[in-house]
Amino acid sequence: MFEIKRALRLYHDRVMQSAAKDRKDYYGILGVTKGSSEAEIKTAYRKLAMKYHPDKNPNSPEAAEKFKEISVAFSILSDPTKKHQYDCGMDTGDYDGINIEEIGGVGRLFGAMFSKLGVPLPTQIAPKVLNTARQICKAEPGVEARVETVVFGQIYKATIPKSEAAWYWLEVDQEMSEAGVLVHCLSTSSSKYKVILFDKDGATRQFEDSEKRRNGTEVDMYFVQWDRYNMSDLFPLKFMTDDEVPISFRRLDGFEPSLNVKLQAGRHLFCVYGDNWINDVKFQIQFLVCPRAPDLVQQIQQTEARMAQKKTELQKFQTEYMAAKKAFEEAEKKLKDESDIITTLLNDRSTAYNSYKRIAKDKYVVRQLAAQNGPTSAGWFGGIFGSS
Numbered sequence: 001m002f003e004i005k006r007a008l009r010l011y012h013d014r015v016m017q018s019a020a021k022d023r024k025d026y027y028g029i030l031g032v033t034k035g036s037s038e039a040e041i042k043t044a045y046r047k048l049a050m051k052y053h054p055d056k057n058p059n060s061p062e063a064a065e066k067f068k069e070i071s072v073a074f075s076i077l078s079d080p081t082k083k084h085q086y087d088c089g090m091d092t093g094d095y096d097g098i099n100i101e102e103i104g105g106v107g108r109l110f111g112a113m114f115s116k117l118g119v120p121l122p123t124q125i126a127p128k129v130l131n132t133a134r135q136i137c138k139a140e141p142g143v144e145a146r147v148e149t150v151v152f153g154q155i156y157k158a159t160i161p162k163s164e165a166a167w168y169w170l171e172v173d174q175e176m177s178e179a180g181v182l183v184h185c186l187s188t189s190s191s192k193y194k195v196i197l198f199d200k201d202g203a204t205r206q207f208e209d210s211e212k213r214r215n216g217t218e219v220d221m222y223f224v225q226w227d228r229y230n231m232s233d234l235f236p237l238k239f240m241t242d243d244e245v246p247i248s249f250r251r252l253d254g255f256e257p258s259l260n261v262k263l264q265a266g267r268h269l270f271c272v273y274g275d276n277w278i279n280d281v282k283f284q285i286q287f288l289v290c291p292r293a294p295d296l297v298q299q300i301q302q303t304e305a306r307m308a309q310k311k312t313e314l315q316k317f318q319t320e321y322m323a324a325k326k327a328f329e330e331a332e333k334k335l336k337d338e339s340d341i342i343t344t345l346l347n348d349r350s351t352a353y354n355s356y357k358r359i360a361k362d363k364y365v366v367r368q369l370a371a372q373n374g375p376t377s378a379g380w381f382g383g384i385f386g387s388s
Contacts, residue, residue, distance in 0.1 A: 026073035026086065034087065034259050038078065038203030045074040080204035081124050087259050123275055125194065125204065126163045134202030136167065137269055147269070150287050152176075157284045158272070165196075165271040170287055174265045180224035180290035181263050185272060188216040191281040194273040195219045197261065202269070206261050210275070223263040224290055226297055229304045230258045249318045252311040 027033055030044045048070045050056070057063030076082045135143045147167040148156065158166045172181060185195050187210065196207040210217035211232065222228060232254035274281035 024069075024073070026076050029070055029073040030077065032077075035261055037199045037201065037205065039199075039201055041074070041077050045070060045078075049074075080130075080207065083204075084207060087256075125196065125207070125273060129163070129165045129271070129273060130202075130204065132165070132167075133196075133198045133204075133269060133271065137198060137200060137202035150270075152287055152289055155284050155286045157282075159280050159282045160272065160274045161280050162274045162276045162278065165273045166283075166285075168270045168272075168285070168287075170263075170268045170270055172263050172265055172268060176289050177263055177265045178225065179292060180222065182223075182288040182290050183219070183221040183270065183285065184288065185210070185219040185283055185285040186216055187218075187281065187283040189282045190217050191279070191283060192217065192275040192277070193219075193281050193283060194275055195221055195285070196271050196273055197221070198269040198271075200266075206259055207273075222258070222290070223261055225262060226301065227260055228258045228300065229255055229308065231255050245318065245322070249314055249321075252307060252314065255307055255311055257308075 027036070030041060030048065032041055032044050036044075049067065052063045052067040052070065054064050054067060076086050132143065132145050134140075136145060136147060145165070145167050147169050149169045149171070150156070156166075156168070160166050170181070183195060185193070187193065190212065191210070193210045194207045195210075197205045199205040206221070208219045208221055210219050272281070272283055272285060
C-alpha cells in the first residue's frame with residue numbers, strides 16, 4: 001500500500017505541476033476556443049501549418065519555432081484523452097492513458113485491483129467506439145449499434161461489456177438549450193465508465209469519467225449558459241496522507257474551470273462507455289432540463305468564485321508554509337543539537353566535579369583508616385603517604 005501511495009503522489013505531482021506554473025494556451029495558439037469542434041481545430045491547424053511550414057520559411061527560425069508550437073498544440077487538442085487532461089488543468093506530458101483492449105488478462109487484473117483501492121488510472125476510449133460514433137452521426141449504412149432516443153426525465157438502465165458503449169440521441173429545442181441540460185449517470189455497483197458527448201461529425205466533444213461517491217460511481221454533466229467549475233477527485237486524499245504537504249493544500253487540486261459546453265438546439269449523440277477492467281458495467285442514466293433558479297445559480301457562482309480565490313491563496317500560502325516549515329525543522333534540529341551539547345556539557349561538568357570531590361574525600365578516608373588501626377598502622381601509612 002505504501003508503494004501505491006508513493007507512486008500516486010509522484011504521478012499527482014507530475015500531472016498537476018501545471019498549477020504551479022503558467023501553461024501554454026493551446027486553444028489560443030491555434031486560434032480556437034474550448035467549444036470548437038474537432039473539424040474546426042483541424043482546419044485552424046492546417047491553415048497555420050501551411051503558413052509556418054519550414055519548407056515555406058527555410059531561413060526563419062521564428063517560423064520553425066511557431067510550426068513546432070502549433071504542432072504540439074494540435075497533438076494535444078486532437079487527442080480526446082490528452083484534451084480532457086488539459087481541460088482539467090493537468091500536465092498532459094507523454095502519457096496517453098491505458099488502452100484496456102491492448103493489455104492482457106494479468107494487466108486487467110492489476111488494473112481492477114488498483115481501481116478497487118481507489119487509484120485513478122486514466123484510460124483511452126476504444127477506437128471501435130470512436131468509429132461507431134462517426135458512422136452513427138454520418139448515417140452510414142450497416143451500423144450495428146442501437147441508439148435510443150431519449151425522453152427527458154426518464155431513467156434508462158443498461159448493462160454493457162467493458163470497452164463497449166450504450167448510445168443515446170438527445171433532441172434539444174431552443175427553450176431547453178437556453179434553460180440548460182443536466183445529464184446524471186449512476187452505477188450503484190461502482191462500475192467504472194465514461195459519459196461522452198459527440199459533435200455533429202461524431203468526434204469526441206466532451207467526456208467525464210465516473211467518480212466514487214457514497215452511493216456508487218457518478219457522473220454529472222452540466223450544459224448551462226453560466227460559467228461554472230468542475231471538482232474532480234482525480235487523486236483521492238487517502239493516498240496523500242503520507243505526503244510532506246498537508247492535505248489541506250491538496251483539497252482543491254481538482255477544482256478547475258469547466259469546459260462549459262452549451263447544447264444548441266438540435267440532436268446530440270451521447271454514449272456511456274464501459275471502462276471496467278474485467279466485469280460488465282451496470283448503470284442508469286437520466287437527462288434533465290435544468291430548472292430556472294437564478295438565486296441558486298448566483299449562490300453557486302459566488303461560492304465557486306470564493307473557492308477559486310482560495311485555491312490561488314493556498315498555492316501562495318503553500319510556498320510560505322513550506323519555507324516556514326523548513327525553517328522550523330532547521331531551527332528544531334539546531335535546538336536539539338544545542339540541547340544535546342548542553343546535556344553533554346552538564347554531564348562532563350558533573351563528572352569532573354564528582355572526580356574532584358572524590359579525590360578530596362579519598363585522603364580523609366586514608367587518615368580515618370590510620371586512626372582506626374592505631375599508631376603502628378599510622379606510622380606505616382604515614383611512611384607511605386606522609387603527612388599533610
